Amino acid sequence: MALIDLPAIEIAKKIRQGDxxxxxxxxxTLTRVAEVDGRPGTLDYDEITKDDETKxxxxxxxxxxxxxxQAERVDAMIDAGEDTGPLAGVPITxxxxxxxxxxxxxxxxxxxxxxTAPYSATIVERLEDAGAxxxxxxNLDEFAYGSSTESSAFGxxxxxPWDLERVPGGSSGGSAAAVASGQGCLSLGTDxxxxxxxxxxxxxxxxxxxxxxxxxxxxxxxxASSLDxxxxxxxxxxxxxxxxxxxxxxxxxxxTAAARPVPDYLEGIDRGVKGMRIxxxxxxxxxxxxxxxxxxxxxxxxxxxxxxxALRAADVLAAAGAEIVENIPLPNxxxxxxxxxxxxxxxxxxxxxxxxxxxxxxxxxxxxxxxxEMYRKTRAEGFGLEPKLRILMGMYMSAGQLNKxxxxxxxGIRRMIRADFQAVFDPAGAYRLDALLTPxxxxxxxxxxxxxxxxxxxxxxxxxxxxxNHAGVPAISIPSGLSAQGLPxxxxxxxxxxxxxxxxxxxxxxxxxxxxxxxxxxxxxILGEAD
Numbered sequence: 400m401a402l403i404d405l406p407a408i409e410i411a412k413k414i415r416q417g418d419x420x421x422x423x424x425x426x427x428t429l430t431r432v433a434e435v436d437g438r439p440g441t442l443d444y445d446e447i448t449k450d451d452e453t454k455x456x457x458x459x460x461x462x463x464x465x466x467x468x469q470a471e472r473v474d475a476m477i478d479a480g481e482d483t484g485p486l487a488g489v490p491i492t493x494x495x496x497x498x499x500x501x502x503x504x505x506x507x508x509x510x511x512x513x514x515t516a517p518y519s520a521t522i523v524e525r526l527e528d529a530g531a532x533x534x535x536x537x538n539l540d541e542f543a544y545g546s547s548t549e550s551s552a553f554g555x556x557x558x559x560p561w562d563l564e565r566v567p568g569g570s571s572g573g574s575a576a577a578v579a580s581g582q583g584c585l586s587l588g589t590d591x592x593x594x595x596x597x598x599x600x601x602x603x604x605x606x607x608x609x610x611x612x613x614x615x616x617x618x619x620x621x622x623a624s625s626l627d628x629x630x631x632x633x634x635x636x637x638x639x640x641x642x643x644x645x646x647x648x649x650x651x652x653x654x655t656a657a658a659r660p661v662p663d664y665l666e667g668i669d670r671g672v673k674g675m676r677i678x679x680x681x682x683x684x685x686x687x688x689x690x691x692x693x694x695x696x697x698x699x700x701x702x703x704x705x706x707x708x709a710l711r712a713a714d715v716l717a718a719a720g721a722e723i724v725e726n727i728p729l730p731n732x733x734x735x736x737x738x739x740x741x742x743x744x745x746x747x748x749x750x751x752x753x754x755x756x757x758x759x760x761x762x763x764x765x766x767x768x769x770x771x772e773m774y775r776k777t778r779a780e781g782f783g784l785e786p787k788l789r790i791l792m793g794m795y796m797s798a799g800q801l802n803k804x805x806x807x808x809x810x811g812i813r814r815m816i817r818a819d820f821q822a823v824f825d826p827a828g829a830y831r832l833d834a835l836l837t838p839x840x841x842x843x844x845x846x847x848x849x850x851x852x853x854x855x856x857x858x859x860x861x862x863x864x865x866x867x868n869h870a871g872v873p874a875i876s877i878p879s880g881l882s883a884q885g886l887p888x889x890x891x892x893x894x895x896x897x898x899x900x901x902x903x904x905x906x907x908x909x910x911x912x913x914x915x916x917x918x919x920x921x922x923x924x925i926l927g928e929a930d
Contacts, residue, residue, distance in 0.1 A: 402427040407489045407584035407638040411530070414488040417477060421470035421488030425532055428490040429463055431581050432534070435560070435925050440538050440553030442512055447555055452563060455925055456555045457577040459495050460503050461535040466490070469532045476530075484530035486645060491526060491585040492577045495536035496543055497629070498618040499523050506620045507541045507551035510754050510761045510781030520618025521653065522587065522629055522646045529645040534583050537573030543594055543622040544747070544785035546860040548572030549851040552783050556847065559602060560923035561886055565844040568598025568860075570622075574632045575602035580925050585642050586632045591622045592739050593839075593864025595630045596876035600839035600889025603878045603923065605639045605906070606632045608864075610897050611871035612657040614643075615650035623746035624655075626739075626868045636877060636906040640664035643899060657897075664903050672908045673720030675833040675901075678727035678823060679713055683837035687733050688859045701841055705888060708879040709838045712890045715912045716836070716905065727823050727830055731815040735866040736858055738816070741796050741809035748793025751786055754778070817870040824872075824895035834898070834905050838863055839876040839889035867893050875902045877909060881918045 402424060405413075413419040437454025439461055473488045498504050498516035505511045519527075527533065538557045540550040547566035548557045557573045559565040560580040567576040571588030575598035578586050588595045590608035599606025607630045614629045621627060631642035644664045650656040684706055687698045700706070717723045756762035756777030763776035782790075796805040823830045840863060850857050867874040872893060879890040890909075892902045913919065 401431070401581065403431050403490070403581045403584070406635055407486065407633065408641055410584060411485060411487045411489050414473065414477065415483060419488070421473040421532060422467070424488050425466055425470040425490060428534065428583060432458070432461065435580050436582060438555065440507075440551065440555065442509055442552055444554040451555045454555075454558070455560055455563075455576050455580050455582070456557050457492070457537045457573045457580070457582055459505060459507065459536050459538050459553050459573070462502055462533060463535075465502070466532050466534050469527070473530050473532065484528060485641060486526065487530035489531050489585060490534050490583040491531045491587065492534050492537045492574060492583045493523060494539050494571050494574050494586065494588045496539060496589055496620045497523055497587060498620075499533065499536065502536065504536065504620070505553065506543070507539045507553055508781065508783065508786065509552045510777070512552070512761060514760045518618065521615040521650045523618065525645055526587070526642075531585070537577050537586065539573055540570035541783045541785055542620065542747070542751070543570035543589060543591060544789060545569045546594070546597060546857050547845075547847075547851060549847065550783060550785045558847070559844050560925040561603060562844065562924055565846050565886070566601065568601035568844060570594040571606075571632065572598045575599050575604055575606065578602070578604045578632050578634055579923050584634065585638060588630060588632050589619065589622070590628045590630055590868065591626045591743065592868050593861035595632060596839050596864045596874060596889070596891060597861055599632055599876045601844040601887065603887030604632055604634055605636055605878070606630065606876045607639050607643060607899070608867060608874045609643060609647065609899055610657070610873045612655050613647050613873070613897065613899070615648070615653040615656040617650055617653040617656075621750045623743040624750065625746060626743060628868070636903055636910050637665060637668060639875070640668055640903045659897065662900055664900050667900065668903050668907045670904055671719060672716055672905055675721045675905065676724050676831055677713070677716055677721045677905065678724045678830060678832040678835045679709070680727040680729045680835060680837065682729045682732050683863055686841045686859065686862050688862075701838060704882050705838045705841065708888045709836060709890050712879050712909055713836055715909055719908050719912055721905075724830060724832060727832065727835060729819045729823065729866070731812065731819050732866040734812045735816060735869055736862050738809040738812040738869060739861070739865045740858060741805050742813065744789045744793040745797045745806050746793070747789040748797070751782075751790055754781065756781070813869040816866050820866075820870040820872055820893070820895070833894065833901055835893040837891045837893065839891040840864075843882045843884065843886035843888055863891065872896055873899045873902060875906055877906045880916075881921060885921070
């Protein structure tokens with residue numbers, strides 16, 4: 400096993416003990432980046448070459464020199480006998496939606512292409528204080544608007560390390576692809592409707608959406624403020640638990656950050672699942688989507704291999720001592736995507752008004768007369784198609800009498816979805832679940848270009864994940880096997896508020912029980928070529 404492919408926990412331990420240096424780990428990681436990533440994303444990139452088609456293209460900005468300074472600092476602290484923190488020397492990447500002081504922060508949009516952040520996000524500060532070494536900023540859908548990373552203004556588009564003709568998912572596609580290809584052990588992403596968990600499933604890694612407010616959003620470029628949740632992506636459950644322990648906690652700079660203390664998520668992670676009640680819901684075994692020709696809603700069962708992977712996971716957990724509770728009713732989850740379509744666009748439209756060419760970021764270089772014309776030209780040139788669509792849809796659905804017809808109804812559906820989850824997790828209720836087990840995505844990763852351009856259909860890739868965002872509850876996606884085409888599949892665990900520790904226990908138990916399964920020995924395509 401290559402040095403960079405070791406778990407983050409093991410790397411940090413070896414560095415603290417002096418068995419490895421942070422510089423050794425960084426050099427090995429930068430070597431891997433050079434082997435597999437290709438040219439970083441740029442604006443107005445030229446024609447895709449044959450070489451581009453053989454690389455991952457996770458990065459927008461590689462901060463190698465800054466990372467060297469951080470690694471040298473960690474090694475100096477080790478030599479001086481100082482505490483380096485639990486992530487000592489661990490290489491990580493940051494979704495380019497988070498501010499990192501002194502580093503270009505773009506949100507994968509032309510309108511922020513020249514913006515250098517004057518401060519760091521709270522969670523970036525916490526990761527660095529814990530000893531993490533930041534490799535750079537990775538690609539995403541523009542302003543996190545998408546489920547494939549294809550809407551980024553920066554290309555070449557990020558590719559899935561398991562099959563370079565397929566998408567890595569989105570919007571945290573660069574984060575998932577970087578972790579899956581060994582370009583850092585960990586990555587920081589955001590999840591608004593599934594944007595950590597869906598790419599985690601597509602790329603065969605672990606992705607965590609914490610309880611809303613568990614992690615500070617200060618310094619995060621907002622998509623939909625009532626839904627956004629920063630969270631970790633990692634190659635295994637323990638590494639994700641370690642990263643969340645560092646990131647989570649109250650923040651006086653974010654009024655939505657929860658004040659309750661943060662547990663050590665690694666403590667008790669190996670206690671097993673004996674006696675836990677884990678639910679299966681028929682409402683998560685099919686998808687419903689519109690037929691645009693007829694206007695009808697079509698309901699289809701999930702693909703057999705996706706459904707079977709979740710059922711096999713249930714069998715594994717049952718063998719480990721969990722009680723599997725079937726037929727859990729979550730009837731309002733079917734409305735999760737329509738409600739998300741409305742809420743996210745109203746909030747995105749509001750958040751995008753700050754990008755006007757006046758305060759920071761891109762300003763049109765064309766001739767203009769007056770402030771309003773400058774606004775129009777700046778936004779027309781600076782925003783891609785997805786931000787423009789969301790501004791228009793958000794303004795339409797929040798205007799006048801339409802506010803009641805669309806936005807207020809969507810908020811009502813969100814309350815209904817949360818009530819469903821509260822009922823099944825209620826310790827005094829009929830079901831008393833500790834966790835709900837579902838597939839993460841309706842399909843494995845789809846081919847590049849297959850859905851891109853159809854904003855509505857793209858949204859339905861998140862149908863199994865979005866309800867956790869509406870409810871504000873925590874959820875985790877963990878790898879559950881490979882499809883017939885050799886593509887990763889994921890299963891999702893959803894829990895009640897602040898039950899991240901429980902989800903880590905269940906995920907760890909499943910991980911350990913399947914540690915010797917044949918599919919776990921299969922490498923992503925890009926690593927087979929690199930090694």
